[in-house]
Amino acid sequence: MKNCGDLVDNKSAIVGGVGDMYSEDSATLDQPITPWTISVASGYSLMRDPRYNKGLAFTEKERDAHYLRGLLPPIVLSQELQEKKMMNLIRQYEVPLHRYMAMIGLQETNERLFYKLLIDNVEELLPVVYTPTVGEACQKYGSIFRHSQGLYISLKEKGKILETLKNWPERTVQVIVVTDGERILGLGDLGCQGMGIPVGKLALYTALGGVRPSLCLPITIDVGTNNEKLLNDEFYIGLRQKRATGEEYDELLQEFMYAVKQNYGEKVLIQFEDFANHNAFELLARYSSSHLVFNDDIQGTAAVVLAGLLSALRLLGGTLADHKFLFLGAGEAGTGIADLIALEISEQNGKPIEENRKNIWLVDSKGLIVRSRKESLQDFKKPWAHEHEPITGLINAVKAIKPTILIGTSGVGKQFTKEVVEDMASFNKTPLIMALSNPTSQAECTAEEAYTWSEGRAIFASGSPFDPFEYEGKTFVPGQANNAYIFPGFGLGVIMAGSIRVHNGMLLAASKALASQVTEEHYEKGMIYPPLTNIRKISANIAAKVAAKAYELGLASHLPQPEDLVESAEKCMYSPVYRSYL
Numbered sequence: 001m002k003n004c005g006d007l008v009d010n011k012s013a014i015v016g017g018v019g020d021m022y023s024e025d026s027a028t029l030d031q032p033i034t035p036w037t038i039s040v041a042s043g044y045s046l047m048r049d050p051r052y053n054k055g056l057a058f059t060e061k062e063r064d065a066h067y068l069r070g071l072l073p074p075i076v077l078s079q080e081l082q083e084k085k086m087m088n089l090i091r092q093y094e095v096p097l098h099r100y101m102a103m104i105g106l107q108e109t110n111e112r113l114f115y116k117l118l119i120d121n122v123e124e125l126l127p128v129v130y131t132p133t134v135g136e137a138c139q140k141y142g143s144i145f146r147h148s149q150g151l152y153i154s155l156k157e158k159g160k161i162l163e164t165l166k167n168w169p170e171r172t173v174q175v176i177v178v179t180d181g182e183r184i185l186g187l188g189d190l191g192c193q194g195m196g197i198p199v200g201k202l203a204l205y206t207a208l209g210g211v212r213p214s215l216c217l218p219i220t221i222d223v224g225t226n227n228e229k230l231l232n233d234e235f236y237i238g239l240r241q242k243r244a245t246g247e248e249y250d251e252l253l254q255e256f257m258y259a260v261k262q263n264y265g266e267k268v269l270i271q272f273e274d275f276a277n278h279n280a281f282e283l284l285a286r287y288s289s290s291h292l293v294f295n296d297d298i299q300g301t302a303a304v305v306l307a308g309l310l311s312a313l314r315l316l317g318g319t320l321a322d323h324k325f326l327f328l329g330a331g332e333a334g335t336g337i338a339d340l341i342a343l344e345i346s347e348q349n350g351k352p353i354e355e356n357r358k359n360i361w362l363v364d365s366k367g368l369i370v371r372s373r374k375e376s377l378q379d380f381k382k383p384w385a386h387e388h389e390p391i392t393g394l395i396n397a398v399k400a401i402k403p404t405i406l407i408g409t410s411g412v413g414k415q416f417t418k419e420v421v422e423d424m425a426s427f428n429k430t431p432l433i434m435a436l437s438n439p440t441s442q443a444e445c446t447a448e449e450a451y452t453w454s455e456g457r458a459i460f461a462s463g464s465p466f467d468p469f470e471y472e473g474k475t476f477v478p479g480q481a482n483n484a485y486i487f488p489g490f491g492l493g494v495i496m497a498g499s500i501r502v503h504n505g506m507l508l509a510a511s512k513a514l515a516s517q518v519t520e521e522h523y524e525k526g527m528i529y530p531p532l533t534n535i536r537k538i539s540a541n542i543a544a545k546v547a548a549k550a551y552e553l554g555l556a557s558h559l560p561q562p563e564d565l566v567e568s569a570e571k572c573m574y575s576p577v578y579r580s581y582l
């Protein structure tokens, strides 16, 4: 059986793959490993290095061997006790942002303990380090900024991006999450303060997908912001200018993309995150033939929603082709999901994709997308301009289209009103309602609203988490339809296989892998996604299917293909348990 060290040869471990270069994870727990930095860290510098710091868990022998005597109080705590203490502390903070700051503080001082907390308490801590709290953190990022956690590439670095990348301390990077901060969740343009998103997404790559933290690089491209509030905020951390656009923007992005390839090689996965749609579609199209790129908002979201739909069919009955879909919001998430649904239906029924698009309708800020609007529509909306009279207002579109499935991707809260949900429930025995906009303040409706207004008949899932809700004696557990279910496992699969490109087939494979994890027990509670508590197992299964697809499509470069991909994925996953430094 192959282990992580065998999965990639030494050469590919340098340029890509999920190699355990310093044998940290292939060594058994009682085997010593060396705490490498550039030199062997010891004493005060060892304690100050978040990657190796163990705080009070340094053993007596380690304290002697590494010049730590006297630098710590005499007591030695286990990692479990440290975890318990930190969880007690975090639970005492009632303000979510204070919990976020406590978690970031831990990440900055003791990385393994941070990941141990996140992995062991995923359902409790995901809303802290990710949506919804990360949204508020980005809005206030300047005020709460203490230490830099990623790489900032601004217009000032134009012509020097390669040099700037070389300032990052890690030579081997396998996943970059990059934003330009223009569409942060449903909160709009947060400029340079969008950095909270790449930092949060990459924490999930490690906690949920097992990609080693040292291989993850968060990047924010700062081309200015059009957010007046931030421009006038004395604590704003970004360039104080309006956004650069056109050629100036394109040139900076091009320099960035080629510098990344030059510095880290072909097989670094570049995940675009929270770009505005006028750049997102174009960047994905422009670089998908030359780079390993993935847009989480378009592709990751599509895969997670398709998974939810495939799983929901067990409750709704029929096939995808038997359903009628209506989206509120026709941007990255909306059209990305719609495209993947149509593709999957075509794979199932063999009909042309144009034919299968006919049951999928989208509403944007100007109303239903119809043929008469086609000339004025952005390219990504054009395939959805079906023949119909113009309609404005969601409720009118619901009444006219009579969808079986309603999906909110508008970034605007409270759009699924009582009237909309009641109407959905009037012609559907089991209406499927997905309120995907983040953070919670932007959700199209709450779980309570969906269940109450549909008299307990709706299946509900949302982008940000809602607590279980009791309606007439039955407890409903809302699903979290968030791309966090997909991108960590998807990325792990891509880098495990050494895939050189992302292909739609790999997205479909990820969706099906996720849908297959839902059991009867989950359906009984109204869930269409498996619980997040099992996310590492789920991610390993997603990674295996994605990698298998990459091998099948001839896109994988890590040869030969391991016999058991699930086992390979699990073995490659980063463990946050402390290692011995003797």
Ligand SMILES: NC(=O)C1=CN([C@@H]2O[C@H](COP(=O)(O)OP(=O)(O)OC[C@H]3O[C@@H](n4cnc5c(N)ncnc54)[C@H](OP(=O)(O)O)[C@@H]3O)[C@@H](O)[C@H]2O)C=CC1
Pocket (backbone or CB within 6 Å): 183, 184, 185, 186, 187, 276, 277, 296, 297, 298, 301, 304, 328, 329, 330, 331, 332, 333, 334, 363, 364, 365, 366, 408, 409, 410, 411, 412, 436, 437, 438, 439, 442, 462, 463, 464, 481, 482, 483, 484
């Ligand atoms: N759950 C998840 O995993 C994910 C959730 N999201 C969430 O989805 C939301 C949208 O993201 P994204 O698609 O990237 O954003 P975009 O800006 O690309 O798209 C937003 C769309 O919503 C439309 N819209 C805006 N206001 C209204 C309104 N009042 N009525 C009808 N339509 C409206 C816009 O119309 P127009 O085109 O006319 O401007 C546009 O088509 C965000 O809140 C984001 O957080 C995104 C990715 C993943």
Ligand SMILES: CC(=O)C(=O)O
Pocket (backbone or CB within 6 Å): 131, 184, 185, 186, 274, 296, 297, 437, 438, 463, 482, 483, 484
């Ligand atoms: C979840 C996510 O990627 C978003 O809301 O943008």
Ligand SMILES: [Mg+2]
Pocket (backbone or CB within 6 Å): 185, 273, 274, 296, 297
């Ligand atoms: Mg996003």
